[in-house]
Amino acid sequence: MRIHSKHFRLCWDSNDSDPIHVDTWVRAALTPDLEVLDLYIRPPQRFEFPSTLFNDAKSLVVLKLNGDIVLNAPPSFSFPSLKTLLLESVWYANLDTFSKLVSCCPSYELEINAPALEYLYFRGYIIKDLFLGNLSNLVEANVGVDFDSSEDYGNRIRDFIGALSNVKSLHLDLYLTRCLCNATEFNLPMFHNLAFLNFHVGACLWHVLPHLLRRAPNLAELVLHKENMECYKSYEEDSSIIERRFYEDVPICISSHLKTFHFIGFQGLTYELEFVGCILKTARFLKTMIGSSAHIDSGKKFRVLKELLMFPRESRTCQIAFS
Known part of the structure; x- marks a missing residue:
């Protein structure tokens, strides 16, 4: 045949x-x-x-x-x-x-x-x-890779991420973001074309996100996907990390380009509210902030939404929703 x-x-x-x-x-x-x-x-x-x-x-x-x-x-x-x-x-x-x-x-x-x-x-x-x-x-990459540690562990992760530096849309799942735990801003390439980022965050990963955001100056849409884990050291420690990383040096993409922010797995915890507050206070052109969660009831969602609506917003046109 x-x-x-x-x-x-x-x-x-x-x-x-x-x-x-x-x-x-x-x-x-x-x-x-x-x-x-x-x-x-x-x-x-x-x-x-x-x-x-x-x-x-x-x-x-x-x-x-x-x-x-x-x-x-x-x-x-x-x-x-x-x-x-x-x-x-x-x-x-x-x-x-x-x-x-x-x-x-x-x-x-x-x-x-x-x-x-x-x-x-x-x-x-x-x-x-x-x-x-x-x-x-x-143009678009959706990757989840868990690297085996070795002597050149950091260099190999940097090279792997570097091969994706031209993309406009990037999805990084928890396997790969976990490999970036020890990354610094200088380990990461510049993502000048990146307009959309879907970032899965888990324990000890909050410091990686601002590093990555500073390397993506033209980012317009951010999806933060928080895994449902119980392994955070403390809410206070996470809040401290967020406050230090964002208030010291706000990524230019947040202040000058971000239009859409979607927080999946948002539960209204202290450190989560701190993070959202940082975004709302500094995102000048933000049009939409959406929080979503399958793990809290409608009553708590309503209370959290009321709290979000009280946060100061740099953008006068920003709409906030919680589903």
Whole structure:
């Protein structure tokens, strides 16, 4: 069977079908002209994805893999035409694969070069030697990577974040933000193009956010996603951190560019109110401040909203809501 098409999409969700048919179709679709490969596969057994993809699909523009798919890639590879990459719920065959590794695994190197890539969605667990190469046209990145500590731990995190410095939209989940605990402002690159930031914050991470905000002078929309944790040392300590970091030197993006601020997981705790108060007092062009939480009842939400509405606001047009 030969498939002469630039686009190949397959949705396979079956418990009683033979995965060999999927293998036949995918191998037939991997032609030198293929531009879009989109697979959603839930077979009875994991599907071994043909490794020829990484050498033969040079014309690929969009790659989306979702499901029980086992990837077995060479340690370095290049997709010169790739613009969109989505890997979700996939499996990794060995240490040379675009990888999800445990900390006891031997060291390996994996470099990703995709100069045409515009959208990157990547989730990993313990990463030892993952290198982002040429991603010069990247517009949006959604990443969650937990690095294994080593002698060059700080430098590798800095280099990883540095490869994302041209993006306009950046989503950092708790795995990656946790790796930035020991970061300083000078460890981080400048994000001159960054307009949207979704930052997951957990214990001991409040000091990282102002460092990052000072490196994103044109940020217009901030989403702060607080994880539901009980491991904060004390509310007083968090309030002290926020007060020191923001009142000493307000990031220019807050005072001059921020228009939308969304605090997900907001519960009206002392240090949270302190943080929101800092934003409202200094954000001159803020149009919308939204707090949201699934963990407090409607009565407390109303009381917290009343307290927020009493805060002084630098922006006369700022609207405050709590849901």
